[in-house]
Amino acid sequence: MSAPTYDLGKLHGGLRLPAEKRLATNQSIQLLPLPEQLFLPLSQHVGDAAQPIVNIGERVLKGQLIAETDSSLSAPIHASSSGKVIAIEPWPVARRYxxxxxxxxxxxxxxxxxxxxxxxxxxxxxxxxxxxxxxIMRGGIVGLGGAVFPTAQKLMAAISGPLDYLILNGVECEPYISCDDMLMRERAEEVIRGAQILMHALQLSKCYVVTESDKPEAIRSLGEAMGKIADDRLILKQVPTIYPSGGEDQLVQLVTNLEVPSGGLPTDVGCVVQNVGTAAAIHRWINLGEPLISRITTITGDGISNPLNVSARLGTRVADAVEFAGGYTDRANQLVVGGPMTGKSVTTDDIPLVKATNCILVLSETPDIGPEMPCIRCGECSAVCPIQLLPQQLFWYACADDEKQLRKHGLTDCIECGCCDLVCPSHIPLTADFRQAKARMLEMADEKARAERARRRFESRNERLAADKQQREEELANQKRQAKSIGSAEIQAMLDRSKEKKEDD
Ligand code: SF4
Ligand code: SF4
Structure with missing residues (x-):
């Protein structure tokens, strides 16, 4: 195996953050015991929810399909273990806070x-x-890097255009999270076998397997697996540890020096990016027959007694996972699902661990960053923005709810990385404001789409009524013409008869 290469493009902005990963990487991945109950949300992915195909009281087996899709953007759900379906009902989930x-x-x-x-x-x-x-679609595979976009649909869209590279993303740049690092250290061969399947699906002959330079154990394991499999289409690359170099567009830029256009996708520059966990899940499904029923999750933070990485069945409650990690410490104060930059704070641990759950983070205290103050136009936020946006301008337009300017200034390209927040001396919660503004724009787009659909329905109803009216008028005119011609014929017949009668007289 050749040494990992470094010939990299340049990433704008970003931050070097304290990694905080050692907490959970000093022991191997542990199997989380089977819980008494599993709670499997029908929507664990981007797109439409899956539809249940089992009934309450029905017995199911591990790996059995229990909810299928009837939509072009969705993913099926499989039973994570054997047992009995005891309910199909709403339950608290992290994705919805x-x-x-x-x-x-x-x-x-x-x-x-x-x-x-x-x-x-x-x-x-x-x-x-x-x-x-x-x-791949039947296996319920979705992007395990956090995006949970249905993988098969992403690949289907990708092969509709020209492609050059598959990039396997092992760049786990957000602090605390170490599930991909541990996967690469302990199951590197699964990752590489998954890459080979992906290359066949995409008909590609070049795959970059990329991780960060601060993961020597993962680099060694990947190198050994690649040496064993001996597939010269695979190239191992290292990138510097800068947050957020694991973002798709940022990784494409770093690895290929190609810039994904604003509003575009990596496929626009011939690249498909897949997370290393997704590749391993594809291997487990295609080569071993195991659909996506488990994942590796980091349980960490100074609010956890024994931080570690676990291989957990989907649907296990976060509370059960925390208990396995020794429970909460006395200082535990804040529960986050995901990492400290992009994760979501939740108020209950009675929620299931799902396909998206890469990390359960428990922190001892919420950092006191001081009160929010007015923007002083220092420009720090734009200096660190990896998308080269102007967060201070966006903040202004977000406050004014000016959708046109927000679009013009690229809010939809914001990856909500949180770098601007971290450096803002005025403690303005920029990312939260951008998230809300994006949600409002989506709502408005939704409302506009609904209004447009209503307008089209109204117009087509009017057109139909007008066509009916015209048809009725034409039919009436026809009847009158017929009546008139019938009337003339009858009068002519009467005249003819009267004339004949006179001649006879
Ligand atoms: S970092 Fe904060 S204070 Fe400085 S320009 Fe940006 S928003 Fe304004
Ligand atoms: S949150 Fe958005 S605006 Fe702020 S630095 Fe990240 S990408 Fe730029």
Whole structure:
């Protein structure tokens, strides 16, 4: 195996943050015990919720399909263990800040009995890319880096245009999170096997496997796995540890020196980016027959007694995972699902660990950053913005709710990385404001779309009524013409008869 290469593009802005990863990486990945109950949300992905195909009281097996999709953007859900379906009802979930969403609740029987059909796709190389993508879709695979976009749909969209590179993203740049690092250290071969499947699906002959230079163990394991598999289409690359170099567009820039255009996608410059965890999940489904029913999650922070990484069944409650990690410390104060920069603070641990849960972070205290003050136009925020936006301008337009200017100044390109917040001397919660502004824009776009649909319905109704009216008028005119011609014929017949009568007289 050749040494990892460094020939990199340049990333604008970004920050070197304290990693805080050692807390959870000084022991190997532990298997989280099966819980008594599993809570599986029907929506664990971007797109439409899956539809349940099991009934309350039904017995299910590990890996059994329990909710399927009837939409072009969705992902199926499989039972994470065997047991009985005891409810299909709303339950608190993290994606909605602890609000409830429909879940299938399974009471585990402890046997963990797999479904018979759990078998690998023999010889995926013989499948066409389309058939392989269909298989990937059936496994419920979604992006495990946090975006949870259905993987097959992302790949299907990608192959509709020209492609040059697959980039496997092992750049876990957000502090505290170490699930990808531990995956690469301990299951590097799964990652590389998954990359090979992805290359076949995309018909690509070059894949960069990328991680950060502060992960020597992961680099060594990946190197060994690549040496064993001996596939010269794979190239190992290191990037410097700068947050947020793991963002898709930032990684493309770093690895290929190509800039993803504003509002565009990596595919616009010939790249497809997949998280290393997603690649391993694809390997487990295609080569081993195990759909996405578990993931590696970091449980960490100074509010956790024994921080570590666990391999957890999806649907396990966060409370059960925390208990396995030794429980909360006396200082535990704030529970975050995800990392400290992009995660979500939640107020309950009675929520399930889902496909998106890369980290459960418990901190001892909420940092006191001081009161918010007016912007002093120092420009620090724009200096660190990786997208080269002007956060101070965006903040101004967000306060004014000026959608036109927000769009013009690129708010939709903001990746909500939080760098601008961290450096702002006025303690302005810029990212939270941008998040809200984006949500409002989405709502407005939704409302506009609804209004547009209503307008079209109204217009087509009017057109239909006008067409009906015109048809009725034409029919009436026809009847009159017919009546008139019938009337003339009858009068003519009467005249003819009267004339004949006179002649006879
Ligand atoms: S960092 Fe804060 S104070 Fe400075 S320009 Fe940006 S928003 Fe204004
Ligand atoms: S949160 Fe948005 S505006 Fe702020 S630095 Fe990150 S990308 Fe730029």
């Amino acid at each position: 602890g609000n409830r969403a429909p879940c299938i609740v399974i009471e585990c029987d402890g046997d963990d009995k797999p479904i018979d059909a759990m078998e690998s796709v023999a010889g995926y190389e013989s499948l066409t890319p389309d058939d392989l993508l269909l298989q």
